[in-house]
Amino acid sequence: xxxxxxxxxxxxxxxxxxxxxxxxxxxxxxxxxxxxxxxxxxxxxxxxxxxxxxxxxxxxxxxxxxxxxxxxxxxxxxxxxxxxxxxxxxxxxxxxxxxxxxxxxxxxxxxxxxxxxxxxxxxxxxxxxxxxxxxxxxxxxxxxxxxxxxxxxxxxxxxxxxxxxxxxxxxxxxxxxxxxxxxxxxxxxxxxxxxxxxxxxxxxxxxxxxxxxxxxxxxxx
Numbered sequence: 001x002x003x004x005x006x007x008x009x010x011x012x013x014x015x016x017x018x019x020x021x022x023x024x025x026x027x028x029x030x031x032x033x034x035x036x037x038x039x040x041x042x043x044x045x046x047x048x049x050x051x052x053x054x055x056x057x058x059x060x061x062x063x064x065x066x067x068x069x070x071x072x073x074x075x076x077x078x079x080x081x082x083x084x085x086x087x088x089x090x091x092x093x094x095x096x097x098x099x100x101x102x103x104x105x106x107x108x109x110x111x112x113x114x115x116x117x118x119x120x121x122x123x124x125x126x127x128x129x130x131x132x133x134x135x136x137x138x139x140x141x142x143x144x145x146x147x148x149x150x151x152x153x154x155x156x157x158x159x160x161x162x163x164x165x166x167x168x169x170x171x172x173x174x175x176x177x178x179x180x181x182x183x184x185x186x187x188x189x190x191x192x193x194x195x196x197x198x199x200x201x202x203x204x205x206x207x208x209x210x211x212x213x214x215x216x217x218x219x220x221x
Contacts, residue, residue: 007072011081014064018085018092021057022136025092028054028099029132029195033125035106036188039114044103054096061089077212084209088139091201095132098191098198105188112181120167121189124160127153128192131199139206150203157196164189 028047035044065086068074074082109115131153138147168182207213 007074007078010068010072011078014061014068014082014085017057017061017064018088019136019140021054021061021089021092022139024050024054024057025095025099026132026136028096029102030129032099032102032106033129033192036102036109036192037122037125039106039110041107041110044106044110047099047103048107051096051100054093058089058093062086065089077209080209080212084205087205087208088202091198091205095195095198098195102188102191102195105184105191108184109181109188115178115181115185118164118167118185120160120164121185121192124157124164124189124192124196127157127160128195128199131157131196132202135199135202135206138203139209142206142210144207144210147203147206151200154196154200157193161189161193 028050031043032047034040035047065082068082069079072078131150134146134153135150137143138150165186168186172179172182204214
């Protein structure tokens, strides 16, 4: 009984570590999106400089998870909790990377005249942030229904990204002066769409932890 209580405490510690990393990754995404939409170079630089902390937390979580797997040899839901946590950790690190990529676009665009207001870009950023917030809440609450909602929102992010691409291509054909800025904006939209994809991955991992079902490539069904 004492051994089981000790292991349960380790699983709780694992979740706390994942959530600590999640908070930093989510903050980085929010800051990067704001920097990108508002051409805020100072905020973009803050995101870039903070990425090392997220990377260090990933290393710590990797080591912690491997120890749990090697020493405690968990089964069933405990094993899924550890493996699913590892999957989420990988995606949280990638979210940090995408935030940095988006911040670099913000840094560049901050040195150029602002592009016209683009409601679709704002909506894509809002959608990606909402998906990430819901995915993390689903993990905390072990809420499979909410995880499914995140998956279904991914189509909206994809459609917005395509619409933004088409709009900028059309604008660049008629106005050559915005080509350079337009290309960076298109790439920025791709980073936002990728953030939505990674949020979907987190949601899939939550379903795996709770139900033992692999939702890879089938999350929207």
